[in-house]
Amino acid sequence: MLGTALLAGCSEDAAAPSESLPSATSAPTTEALPVVGPADFPVPPAARTQDAAGAETFLRYWIDLLERQQAVPAGQPLRDLGPDCGECQRIARVFDETAASGWRYQGGELTLNDVPAPVMEGETAYVSFGIRQEAVQRVDATGAPVDDGQDVAPNVFGGINLIWSAASQSWVVTGFGYG
Numbered sequence: 001m002l003g004t005a006l007l008a009g010c011s012e013d014a015a016a017p018s019e020s021l022p023s024a025t026s027a028p029t030t031e032a033l034p035v036v037g038p039a040d041f042p043v044p045p046a047a048r049t050q051d052a053a054g055a056e057t058f059l060r061y062w063i064d065l066l067e068r069q070q071a072v073p074a075g076q077p078l079r080d081l082g083p084d085c086g087e088c089q090r091i092a093r094v095f096d097e098t099a100a101s102g103w104r105y106q107g108g109e110l111t112l113n114d115v116p117a118p119v120m121e122g123e124t125a126y127v128s129f130g131i132r133q134e135a136v137q138r139v140d141a142t143g144a145p146v147d148d149g150q151d152v153a154p155n156v157f158g159g160i161n162l163i164w165s166a167a168s169q170s171w172v173v174t175g176f177g178y179g
Contacts, residue, residue, distance in 0.1 A: 038077045055120070058171040059160050075092025075093060114129060159175070
């Protein structure tokens with residue numbers, strides 16, 4: 001998010017600027033990061049650093065995005081952030097099919113239980129995690145179940161593989177799964 005600053009005016013008799021301070025033109029500038037992810041739920045800047053902290057923050061964002069898109073349901077943001085991730089594409093397709101059928105999800109909240117330090121190898125990050133998934137059921141417009149659903153999974157192992165995209169200045173998902 002971009003911030004704005006409000007500057008107060010100076011009176012004519014204000015002291016001259018200190019010669020020991022750098023001029024405004026000597027300060028380094030950084031261009032705004034391009035928006036990645038849904039416009040109303042973009043990948044946060046903390047998840048857009050090419051280091052272990054950025055990779056872990058991206059995982060946390062990804063889990064939040066999964067929950068958000070399941071609630072809609074809509075798969076396109078998952079496709080956008082995981083174009084070469086087979087499981088990401090499958091989840092996106094199921095979300096889209098659910099919406100096209102007029103169905104929705106009940107439950108299915110995700111909570112990360114454990115996230116060890118990511119393994120970094122060049123432009124790739126491997127992040128394992130433990131996750132809790134609450135019971136989830138797809139239902140039709142009347143609230144009637146349309147499939148068997150899934151029971152609560154209190155602590156299952158998962159992982160996400162990420163690659164750094166210099167073009168978008170963000171992580172991109174190349175592999176994901178849990179269960």
